[in-house]
Amino acid sequence: MQILDLATLLVCVTAALAFVNARYWKLPASIGVTVGGLGVSLIIFALVSLDVPFARDAVNLVRGIEFNDFVFQGVLSFLLFAGALGVNSHALWALRGPVLTFALxxxxxxxxxxxxxxxxxLGLFGLQVSFIYCLLFGALISPTDPVAVLGMLKQAGVPKRIETLVAGESLFNDGVGVVAFAVLAGIAAAGGGGGEVHGPAMSAGGVALFFAQEALGGLALGLFLGWVGWLALRSVSDFVVEVLVTLSVVLACTAIAANLHVSAPLAAVAAGLLIGSLKDRRPEGLSSRERFEGFWHLADELLNIFLFALLALEVVVVRFSGQSLLLGLIAIPLVLLVRTISVYLPVLVLGRRRDFNPYTRRLMIWGGLRGAISVALAFTVPAGPERDLFLVMTYVVVVFSIIVQGLTVGWLAALASGVGGELE
Incomplete structure (x- = not known):
């Protein structure tokens, strides 16, 4: 099949899933599309077992998609920019201490x-996997996915301060997690893990330098490009130009970050927050504010739905086994337990200055959804049995997170709102 055939198939499948969900299931878009996509994948598997030529072509088509490239060099920067654009930058600045503490x-x-x-x-199951690879799994599964989290917050209607805290943490810990993953992947490769992973000399100084380059470099790039875009938007009153300027900022963040080896996710977040501050400071700052925000909201929704549809279809490239599936199921409560600890410990650090309501903590724990970013990172683990194992474990955790946590977090958010669950 040609690229046009691939694009047509994916867009048509995504549109069909979104239509069925909106017409019949009425679930949040990302959850409904994920569930429908998994159903489509199972049907494809059944047709492949019956040796149906079209199903074989469809499987080969999906296997030909570089999911990690699609996420990191395609839609992620746009989604993060749109998410940051919608966050009140002044409210986020007021919560900078908690947000950075949780993100780091x-x-x-x-x-x-x-x-x-x-x-x-893995040792209990008799699997000999080096500790650095286990840390690599920790790095790819630990960051909450801002794409999934921001979508959840829009549906749940949580109090504004909680929304700012959870959204800010997710936006920044995604970039931190990606940088940490890159550092650990470089160490794994330097230790003989194989795979095309580029990193510095893995001394303590090299690791610190690499982390600073990726994280601080990404933030600096995003602030610079966002500032350029902010200056341009301040001096124009044309909707088309405003959209073109912001699109060019996002694309420049992605392309330049790749060439400078800095974090594109953090660059997109920084640029989005800075440009978003224009409309926060001056409600009339963008002459066509409603249309401008409507464009980015539409782009966010479309890319979000398309990403989750593709995520669900990617199951056809995952090599499942009974043992790896069992390990993935065990990883679900393990990851939730660690999320609980990783939220409560920073709360103890911040507790002298801020009173985190119990419902706020529970919302942060249960609302810390994992999504497509974790799966994309799993695809970049150096080739070998570790990648196949971690890919299955990651996929199981992500599907549980999106469907089970995503469907129930709205109830928890309503409960938090009902008892005054905002930060004091």
Whole structure:
């Protein structure tokens, strides 16, 4: 099949899933599309077992998609920019302490605990996997997916301060998690793990330099490009130009970050927050504010639905086994337990200055959804049996997170709102 055939198939499947969900299931878009996509994948598997030529072509088509490239070099920057654009930058600045503490400390705690627990779990099953690979699994599964989390927040209607806290943490811990994954992947490759992973010399100084380059470099790039876009938007009153300027900022963040080896996710977040501050400071700052926000809302929804449809279809490239599936099921409560610890420990650090309501903590724990970013990172683990195992485990955790947590977090958010669950 040609690229046009691939694009046509994916768009048609996505449109069909979105239509069925909106007409009959009426679930949140990302959840309904994920469920429908998994159903389509199972049907394809059944047709393949019956040796239906079209099904074989469809499987080969999906296997030909570089899912990680599609996520990291395609839609992720647009989704993060749109998400950051919708966050009140001044409210986020007021919560900068908690947001940065959770984004840095919580992510680091989670990576270490998931890595250690995974190493012990695999040992119980007689699987000899190096500790650095277990930390790699911790790095890819620890960050909450901002795509899934922001979609959940829009549906749940949580109090504004909780929304700002959860959204801010998710936006930044995604970038931190990706950088941590890159560092650990470089160490794994340097230790003989194989795979095309580029990183610095893996001394302590090299790791620190690489982390600073990726994280701080990404933020600096995003602030610079966002500032350029902010200046341009301040001086025009044309909807088309406003859209073109913001599109060019997002594309520049992605392309330049790739060439400078800095974090594109953090660059997109920084640019989105800075440009978003224009409409926060001056409600009339963008002459066609409603249409501008409507464009980015539409782009966010379309890309979000398309991403989750593709995520569900990617199951056809995952090599499941009974053991890996069982390990994935065990990983679900393990990841939730670690998420609980990684939220409560920073709360203790911040507790002297801020009173985190119990419902706020529970919402942060249960609302910390994993999504397509974790699966995309799993695809980039250096080739070998570890990648096949971690890909299955990651997929099981992500599907549970999107469907089970995604369907129930709205109830928890309503409960939090009902008892005054905002930060004091």
């Amino acid at each position: 400390l919580s992510t680091a705690i989670s990576i270490a605990l998931v890595g250690g627990a995974t190493y012990a779990l």
